[in-house]
Amino acid sequence: MWDAAGIKQRLEAAYGPPPSRLPLDTISELVLGILSQNTSDRNSRPAFRALKAAFTHWEDVAQAHETEIAEAIRPAGLHHTKARYIKVAVQRVVEQGGGNGHHHGPSLDFLASIPVEKALAYLEALPGVGPKTARIVLLFGMGIPVFPVDTHVHRVSQRLGIIGPRASREQAHRVLEQFFPPDDYYFVHMLLIQHGRRTCVARKPRCQACALAEECTYYQSIQEGSK
Numbered sequence: 658m659w660d661a662a663g664i665k666q667r668l669e670a671a672y673g674p675p676p677s678r679l680p681l682d683t684i685s686e687l688v689l690g691i692l693s694q695n696t697s698d699r700n701s702r703p704a705f706r707a708l709k710a711a712f713t714h715w716e717d718v719a720q721a722h723e724t725e726i727a728e729a730i731r732p733a734g735l736h737h738t739k740a741r742y743i744k745v746a747v748q749r750v751v752e753q754g755g756g757n758g759h760h761h762g763p764s765l766d767f768l769a770s771i772p773v774e775k776a777l778a779y780l781e782a783l784p785g786v787g788p789k790t791a792r793i794v795l796l797f798g799m800g801i802p803v804f805p806v807d808t809h810v811h812r813v814s815q816r817l818g819i820i821g822p823r824a825s826r827e828q829a830h831r832v833l834e835q836f837f838p839p840d841d842y843y844f845v846h847m848l849l850i851q852h853g854r855r856t857c858v859a860r861k862p863r864c865q866a867c868a869l870a871e872e873c874t875y876y877q878s879i880q881e882g883s884k
């Protein structure tokens with residue numbers, strides 16, 4: 658039976674501690690989340706940098722024409738759709754009380770002072786923002802303990818047997834939030850992504866080299882199948 662501490666320990670021994678991310682402001686996390694859908698960091702990061710270079714303030718993005726935003730974020734792919742999402746999402750944050758009343762400009766910091774479920778609902782109502790992006794904004798941008806589940810985290814936790822074989826990504830968020838201690842969410846999220854990229858890869862997981870094989874449901878089922 659899995660224990661959360663054991664998984665963290667073994668993954669950390671295998672990959673080392675995850676790098677700490679440079680903290681971004683919450684709107685940046687939101688925009689980066691929209692940009693990174695259906696593409697890799699290699700495309701979304703340059704697109705984000707280009708957007709920041711093209712527009713000085715978030716208010717400028719809110720007022721810009723969609724095509725100007727699309728032009729700036731072209732490397733991210735699906736740039737017309739993402740430009741529309743970004744414009745509307747940023748506009749809504751700027752208009753709907755996202756401003757903190759200070760000279761720092763608009764922000765999503767108010768989400769830290771309302772219940773987590775409400776904060777998630779606010780974010781998920783923005784265009785182009787799903788459960789994963791909403792959680793990334795809260796966890797990465799504000800340190801609020803929620804567990805983002807991307808395709809790697811979903812696949813790995815399914816194979817390990819932490820979540821059921823048919824658990825959706827939405828259900829996985831809840832199960833993993835119960836399973837791991839809140840203080841470990843960031844660390845374990847990053848470690849599971851590493852594991853999914855390097856060892857528990859989608860098509861042919863490298864179970865022979867895996868630090869978690871002993872107790873992995875998927876690995877055990879293969880072993881039993883080959884007996």
Ligand code: SF4
Nearest residue numbers: 857864867870873876
């Ligand atoms: S044993 Fe195989 S399937 Fe299980 S976690 Fe490791 S690599 Fe993934």
